[in-house]
Amino acid sequence: MTHSPTGRGLPGLRLLAVLLLGVATAPAQAADLTLTMRLAEAEWHVIRQDVLPPFERACGCRVRAIDVPPEALTQRLKAMRAAGRVEIDLFAQDNMRLQELVDAGLVQPLDAEEAALDPAILPALAAAGILDGRRYFLPFRPNVQIAYYNAKKFDAYGLSPPRTWDALLAAARTFKEKEGIGRVLFQGVGGAPTVTQLYEWIVSAGGDPLDLAHPGTVATFRFLHDLAPLLSPESRRAKWDTTNDALAQESAYLAQNWPFGVPLLVRDYGKREIRTYSGWAGPAREAHVIGGDVLGLPVGASQRDLALRLVRHLQSQAVQGTLASRLGWPTIRPDATGTVEPWLRPHVDAVQEAMRHGIFRANVPYWAEYERIISEAAERVLWRGGAPEQVLPPLAKRLRALRESGR
Amino acid sequence: MRTRHLIGLVPIALYLSAYTLAPVLSTFWLSVTGSAGGLTLEHFRQIGGHYQFGEAVLNTLGITGLSLALELGVGLAAALALATRPRGRAAFQVLLLIPLGVPTIVAAAVMRTIFGTVGYLNEVLFRLRLIEIPVDWVGDRLLALGAVAAADAWKVTPLVLLILLAGLEAIPADLYEAARTDGASRWRQFTAITLPLLKPALSMAVIVRGVDAFRIFALPLALAGHGLPVLSTYAYTEYLEYGNPHTAAASSVVLLVMILVAVGVYLRLAGPEEVLR
Numbered sequence: 001m002t003h004s005p006t007g008r009g010l011p012g013l014r015l016l017a018v019l020l021l022g023v024a025t026a027p028a029q030a031a032d033l034t035l036t037m038r039l040a041e042a043e044w045h046v047i048r049q050d051v052l053p054p055f056e057r058a059c060g061c062r063v064r065a066i067d068v069p070p071e072a073l074t075q076r077l078k079a080m081r082a083a084g085r086v087e088i089d090l091f092a093q094d095n096m097r098l099q100e101l102v103d104a105g106l107v108q109p110l111d112a113e114e115a116a117l118d119p120a121i122l123p124a125l126a127a128a129g130i131l132d133g134r135r136y137f138l139p140f141r142p143n144v145q146i147a148y149y150n151a152k153k154f155d156a157y158g159l160s161p162p163r164t165w166d167a168l169l170a171a172a173r174t175f176k177e178k179e180g181i182g183r184v185l186f187q188g189v190g191g192a193p194t195v196t197q198l199y200e201w202i203v204s205a206g207g208d209p210l211d212l213a214h215p216g217t218v219a220t221f222r223f224l225h226d227l228a229p230l231l232s233p234e235s236r237r238a239k240w241d242t243t244n245d246a247l248a249q250e251s252a253y254l255a256q257n258w259p260f261g262v263p264l265l266v267r268d269y270g271k272r273e274i275r276t277y278s279g280w281a282g283p284a285r286e287a288h289v290i291g292g293d294v295l296g297l298p299v300g301a302s303q304r305d306l307a308l309r310l311v312r313h314l315q316s317q318a319v320q321g322t323l324a325s326r327l328g329w330p331t332i333r334p335d336a337t338g339t340v341e342p343w344l345r346p347h348v349d350a351v352q353e354a355m356r357h358g359i360f361r362a363n364v365p366y367w368a369e370y371e372r373i374i375s376e377a378a379e380r381v382l383w384r385g386g387a388p389e390q391v392l393p394p395l396a397k398r399l400r401a402l403r404e405s406g407r
Numbered sequence: 408m409r410t411r412h413l414i415g416l417v418p419i420a421l422y423l424s425a426y427t428l429a430p431v432l433s434t435f436w437l438s439v440t441g442s443a444g445g446l447t448l449e450h451f452r453q454i455g456g457h458y459q460f461g462e463a464v465l466n467t468l469g470i471t472g473l474s475l476a477l478e479l480g481v482g483l484a485a486a487l488a489l490a491t492r493p494r495g496r497a498a499f500q501v502l503l504l505i506p507l508g509v510p511t512i513v514a515a516a517v518m519r520t521i522f523g524t525v526g527y528l529n530e531v532l533f534r535l536r537l538i539e540i541p542v543d544w545v546g547d548r549l550l551a552l553g554a555v556a557a558a559d560a561w562k563v564t565p566l567v568l569l570i571l572l573a574g575l576e577a578i579p580a581d582l583y584e585a586a587r588t589d590g591a592s593r594w595r596q597f598t599a600i601t602l603p604l605l606k607p608a609l610s611m612a613v614i615v616r617g618v619d620a621f622r623i624f625a626l627p628l629a630l631a632g633h634g635l636p637v638l639s640t641y642a643y644t645e646y647l648e649y650g651n652p653h654t655a656a657a658s659s660v661v662l663l664v665m666i667l668v669a670v671g672v673y674l675r676l677a678g679p680e681e682v683l684r
Contacts (some may be wrong), residue, residue, distance in 0.1 A: 180540035
């Protein structure tokens with residue numbers, strides 16, 4: 001009898017084909033709705049444990065909540081559109097990454113929802129979802145960075161939390177002199193954390209963040225240049241999540257960050273000495289970028305009604321109250337802050353104070369390229385000792401070309 | 408008969424086409440097409456002119472060289488020690504293999520607790536009164552290269568150890584016996600018997616680990632952030648942070664070419680028969 005590999009191989013192939021076809025045509029997971037956001041683990045815990053279950057019970061459906069970084073959402077939606085299978089029904093997106101979604105035609109217009117907006121939602125925050133004269137996004141979560149400081153260390157050196165750039169420089173110098181190492185943290189990793197922080201510093205100095213030749217912008221980089229040798233070495237790697245580590249491990253005593261670090265540091269790590277306040281003013285004013293996420297529906301998503309129902313749930317007083325009390329998130333509606341736990345109250349006050357100095361970043365289509373240019377400027381000035389007067393002019397030229405091309 | 412054998416290869420050919428060839432070709436295509444279509448080398452020019460790209464290439468080469476040297480040195484020493492079948496060898500082997508089972512991102516988190524400014528390494532040096540202020544192990548580029556190479560070596564040296572130990576145990580014992588009878592010293596035995604006969608295993612270790620070291624990603628990103636760019640983190644940043652799949656693909660193609668050249672040069676120097684036999 002002749003050995004025949006194909007005699008066995010063909011049924012094997014048939015089995016493989018059946019399995020592949022089975023996988024290809026199998027229905028998606030039993031989830032009825034797919035929601036994407038970018039959250040820290042502690043935040044996801046609250047969303048999955050406290051926010052989504054009441055909605056799932058009410059609608060008799062299941063929500064598959066998955067983490068998608070804001071910088072990846074556009075690419076992912078483009079890929080889904082190209083594949084003819086949009087599997088995201090609702091997304092929360094960073095309010096600085098909206099124009100690229102609109103320009104790429106990836107998001108559904110929601111003009112019809114204008115009238116259905118809950119009147120309790122702050123009008124200024126509701127306006128953030130309107131681009132090119134049309135409503136594409138609905139408010140969900142405003143955010144603003146506050147200053148965290150280690151009160152024990154400040155007290156030990158007789159320092160007060162800095163309210164001005166001069167005081168910030170003085171505090172940074174004191175820590176460096178006393179401990180031999182910098183303890184003030186700047187999120188200098190590059191990308192979104194660095195750009196967000198610099199944006200508000202530039203406005204604080206009276207500069208134009210979109211113009212690197214503006215005297216206020218140059219002054220900001222000059223200040224950064226002076227501050228650089230006094231910063232905590234962790235600044236080079238610091239971004240939003242690692243800033244919490246630096247504060248928890250006391251490799252930094254002062255840092256700006258979003259409020260999500262408050263429950264982690266104070267409640268979970270028991271660092272009661274970590275206090276917060278709105279931050280410092282620059283030479284011109286105090287300014288804090290209002291960040292946060294808005295909700296949008298992708299073009300091609302099939303669950304519009306259910307997704308809009310989830311939007312209303314996420315905007316509700318109950319959910320916004322839960323997010324405020326459990327996570328210290330600022331809310332889109334003033335009637336949702338009354339339930340905040342007492343230990344969290346001073347931090348919520350710091351957030352509200354920072355919001356009073358809130359500014360919105362310009363939503364420009366070239367934001368990704370803008371981040372690249374600002375990151376390079378920060379890298380050269382902060383970590384390579386470059387003089388702003390030399391570093392900025394060629395980058396200013398590139399930025400001007402971008403503005404003029406409108407890309 | 409020949410046709411039947413070829414048909415049997417179809418599943419693996421399909422698999423390789425779908426999961427290896429297609430992504431590589433698609434990446435290459437992305438790297439040479441413009442945003443509006445058409446062939447272009449603009450993306451290569453763009454990354455070539457970027458201030459961090461040259462650093463990323465040098466850092467990739469530096470980490471690969473350093474970690475390979477560490478892994479081969481420590482791996483060979485450990486393999487030689489274990490090949491003498493000391494007491495407790497099984498326990499040693501298990502302990503030495505533990506890092507291999509640790510996910511890379513977990514290893515990176517562990518290494519941060521060692522190399523951070525408030526990490527264990529600084530604490531030990533401080534208690535030994537060797538330093539007064541914490542050292543920023545990943546702040547200086549050369550120190551950072553060393554820290555990343557050491558972290559990589561910690562994780563993957565066990566793999567090198569396993570390959571070399573298998574190679575050592577395949578060397579016939581009677582060769583050593585004959586050498587000893589002829590009065591050969593231990594060093595002479597090592598250079599005349601062990602090293603030449605271990606060459607295939609060494610080659611395998613160099614290629615397997617070399618290719619992997621070129622692609623290093625999580626450790627430099629977690630330990631040094633953007634302060635120590637390597638080609639894979641450069642591609643990641645271009646794609647994810649700056650939303651440019653074309654320049655990300657171009658830097659990935661450069662990485663692929665570097666790996667192919669390095670393997671080609673090594674095969675030419677070591678002789679392909681040593682690896683392929």
